[in-house]
Amino acid sequence: MELPPLPRTLILDYYDSYTNNLLTLFTKLYSDAEVLRKVVVVKADRYSWDQFRQDVLPNVDCVILSPGPGRPDKSSDIGFALELLRLHPVPILGVCLGHQAIGVAFGGKIINTPQITHGHVVPVLPVHPALGLFASPAWKDGFTATEPFEVVVYNSLTVDPTSLPDQLEVTAWSVPAPGKERTVQGLRHKEFPIWGVQYHPESISSTRGTALLRSFLLAVDAHHSNPKSYPSLLPSILSACAYRVAAAPSSRPSTPRTPGGGPWPTPPISPEGSQSSGDEADADEGARLNVNANVNAVGGLNAPGRVPRFRGFRLVERSFGEVGKGVETREVFEQVVRSRKGKERAVGEIWLDGQTPLRSTTASLAIPSFVLTYALSSRTVSLHRQDKAPITLDLGETTFWDWFSDGQATLAAHLPPQVVRGGWRGGWVGWFGYEMKEESLAGYRRRPKAGNDAGEQVEEVDACWAWVPSMAQRTGDGEWLARAVLGNVSFLPSSGSPEAEAEADMISWLVWQGIKFGASVREYDELVTSLSTILSSPQPSKVDPAPAFPTFRPIATGDDYRGRIDSCREAIRQGESYELTLTTRFESQIPSSSSTRPTNADADADATGSNSVTDPYELYLRLRTFNPAYYSAWMSFPSLSTPRGHGVHVLSSSPERFLRIEGGQVEMMPIKGTMARVKPGQCVYRRPHPLRPAVVLHPVNRCGPEAHRAGIIRRAQPRDDCAGQVGAQRGDSRGGQEVFPASVQLLDKLEAGRRRGIYSGALGYIGVDGETDLSVVIRTIVLEGDRLSIGAGGAITWLSDRHAEWDEVLTKVRSVVGVLDGVDAAPFLPCNKTEYTLTGSPKLYNELGDSGKPVERGFCGDCGSSLWYADGIKPHQIYFHGGLFDPQTIPAPTHELFTRNMEVWEKSYEGEGVFSEAGQRV
């Protein structure tokens, strides 16, 4: 079947993640170059109706109305689409929301669909004899019209078939389950070139998507009396494009790197420049601020208006081989970071503490050389250094995102072309808080800049990025490395004063403030020497884990939360969203004075939870054994302040990857499916629903088809929540309404505008070489001043149960801190069981194992403690109790037994079984 020439197509985007998939559908039929010239995605509110009609419409050949949140009978949701449909100067295809708009434009009614369904595959059958696009030769090509075909539906609303105006005709119906009502799945206008489909032809899980697009384009071509070709879109229209097929593959050459798969800090890599190259002068000279020197320009920098003088960074590392392989990370951390000379004045402490149950942990341990924080309300960046008062910079209209990423790009441009990548080799470590969405999400409104008086108040830390020039790292194999970024960057201002120049961008500003980025060779040598001493004669740890967590209380009652769940579900029923991740917070306090500190005996007596800890590091030590996680981390910045007091400390045990960039490939790994407690003695797991990956993968989808093909979008992990979701693996999100901005703003309201802070943000490293690994900040204790908080929540869908969701929130928080106070659900009792049987869904709560395969994980149904089992093990009766990770309640032998059993299990597990504590099958 011949392909019609590609008409100039305008896709009107109602802020839906599927819009991008519509674009992808075009690239399945036409070349990227062709799609780039002829297809444009424009946000539905980009133009006024008048502008659109006068300037845009005469220059396009057809319009596609995208899916979207909201209702087509609400003008704030649908904009000028109804006017456009009534005018129909060019052929129009409506998809989902766009299809419903066709119904409304000509007098039909919108009602709730009999079964609200999001992300399911259903059969659809065109009417017979076929009408509209289903009568097209392009549709019929190789397909029997009387066969149903499978498609994905994603809607709360539908066109009421009893209200259908005379001008419209149904072209397809759903094939309902016995006893259920059928729904309208296709429409056409009897006279005008207007067609609609309720389902999503653009979903990768829908069949016959390209056939439908072909039918439409054939109809468009026929409408325009079959021209041989269409011109390219005007540059003015192309420039309004919200996103498009990627124009060219990434310009950065791909560089050799070791195969990935290691957990978060870093896999072992081949050494590069693993000893000091003796070019000490180079590194130190580069470190000097040199704004006026007569220098040679180095090409390739993307920041205009300045001449770089820079000899480049060198990423160096030194392995200690077998030395120190058995030494505990904690001991090394305490000696390298905590008891370093002058450490009490250090600007911060970093411990990326990736943990998996079976294998040695990986870790990055560092003292940052400086820290940048950002305050959204005043739009200022602050530079924090040891022994110096903070210095601030007003970013004006520039967002922190742009400022930071331009700076990072400049830094990365100073690497030698062939850098060996692999894990974190130095650079940024920190977080973007949840509120940073304000400066990044399309359509999200930035708050007005605070007035002068706001300068008097202590501001929130909305983003915090520390610079790490050198660190000690432990690989997944237990091998120790000293890694560093050597060298520096300096710039000659092209004109004007250095200060004015410095305002313009991050690097100039930092250089002007005297920041040197790289470590000097001397500093690196010192690290190597001290690490070598520590590894060959380690000192036992001097700090004990806190004997108990302080008692956390929810900031609102279960009733309150359940009420908000109801509101979420109502919004979903109204078609405003299909999934809303509602959250709340639990709080506690630690005494600010060490005088209240009890003796160990007191603490033991009060081990069910007391506010007895004064050093947050002790709390972290407890957390890392109580709830070890792939993204465990300790980040401590004692000199930062927030409105809640002095000192910001993050104690994270997040299991969830937000985004990883490795060798230029982007990977996201959303999790879903947290267990609900069902009966004492049993941990039963709720089956994850399939929507979550769609939401979380949305940003990756934005990378466009080119990126997908180039393999930049690599894979979603083969796991239950993605099972069968080829879509997720290809970056097609299977689903629906764009989370942004509608759902995010809705959530702001549903959470009464409460700040989430670090919780729900992204935390991790962004290497100087661009290698990045960020977690979703969940299961994380944040300490600001003496205030402790833990955020928790869950994704609410139409199918959510108000009681189960609240219980799930409690389960999540208990997995972090155990006992809770002031909750109106079943009390938490410490549990002494060592044997558990899990039934139900074989896949539990997925985390990442070192091997790259998922490690399953759950919680004890009695006490909420962690349960682990390992990679590649067949279903699924589990035994051991996560007391393993709580030395307070489970004696040491259990730990060993557990580990041993895991080994046995790994080697010899066959079929199902329940195992005794001694490792015997029972």
Ligand SMILES: C=C(O[C@@H]1C=C(C(=O)O)C=C[C@H]1O)C(=O)O
């Ligand atoms: C919001 C939280 O978790 C998010 C929601 C999840 C869910 O609904 O299952 C799972 C992981 C997180 O992305 C949280 O744990 O606080």
Ligand SMILES: NC(=O)CC[C@H](N)C(=O)O
């Ligand atoms: N995916 C969509 O376009 C959904 C349309 C509409 N918001 C509904 O829920 O029915």
